[in-house]
Amino acid sequence: MSEPVEDQGAALLRARGMRVTRPRLAVLQVLGAGGHLEVDEIATAVRTRLDSVSTQAVYDVLGALSRAGLARRIEPAGSPARFEARTGDNHHHVVCRACGAIADVDCVHGTAPCLDPVGAGGFVVDEAEVTFWGLCPACQRAKAADD
Amino acid sequence: MSEPVEDQGAALLRARGMRVTRPRLAVLQVLGAGGHLEVDEIATAVRTRLDSVSTQAVYDVLGALSRAGLARRIEPAGSPARFEARTGDNHHHVVCRACGAIADVDCVHGTAPCLDPVGAGGFVVDEAEVTFWGLCPACQRAKAADD
């Protein structure tokens, strides 16, 4: 509670033996605000906190963070990669077919039985990724107005 | 049984009010052979049947076929788009993290209960897409050999 936001990130990084750098702290803060952000959005947000950060650094940082389990990379078909801070709780996503908006969905069953593939052709499975496709509330209204 | 393969495709197209063209028939034949093919692989295979087909035409045809429900577009994160002919049976996919190979997995529960998202933030969901991530048999052996 007494720790400033910046130091929470630093502790997370140090706990994994990663160097604490300005770009990494800034990305952690941006992701911590929530949402499913594109690389470009993250870069823009980071640049409001630091004077200049190269696009490359943002990609590097995001790669390092997701390898370390501090960020999660999601990539719905037909969309550029997005990143979120919420990790380790096995939740899934709903994607709007019309506008591409993404929302979180908690997995009702925890480690659901149907997500344990039977007869996977000899594959050793370590993760089940679920993406729901549909229409967000705003696009439902937009579509109804068209009719 | 008495219909040549080419005419089966023509019938499918006509049934949906779509024009029957050489590129479309060729793509249908290629997809009919099975597998999860990249656009580039499809284009190459098509060009062994027809003298020349533009890349553009292949993209157009695949887009039209998937809109018509004759092909299904799958796009695992970090991979170019792939297409398969098997549609309408609600099956899912296992993707190898190492080599990118894709295999089919039947959905054990049919319309599984856990795939009915509860509390999806007002979204109207029409499809649940499941992707399993793991290691294919060949890459399991390769990894074991490294240790």
Added chain:
DNA sequence: ACGCAAGCTGGAAACGTTCAAGATACGGGC
């Protein structure tokens, strides 16, 4: 057989992403 529109061709470019080489700065050890 005719005409219209759907569909194809060819060239070009946009997009997100990754690679390479060198400069910088973090953090353990003195």
Added chain:
DNA sequence: GCCCGTATCTTGAACGTTTCCAGCTTGCGT
């Protein structure tokens, strides 16, 4: 507190997939 080695950042470029555009060709209803 200072120094060094290396992880990390910067800059600049390139890659591969996918889409856009204008114009010609072709399937199919009449």
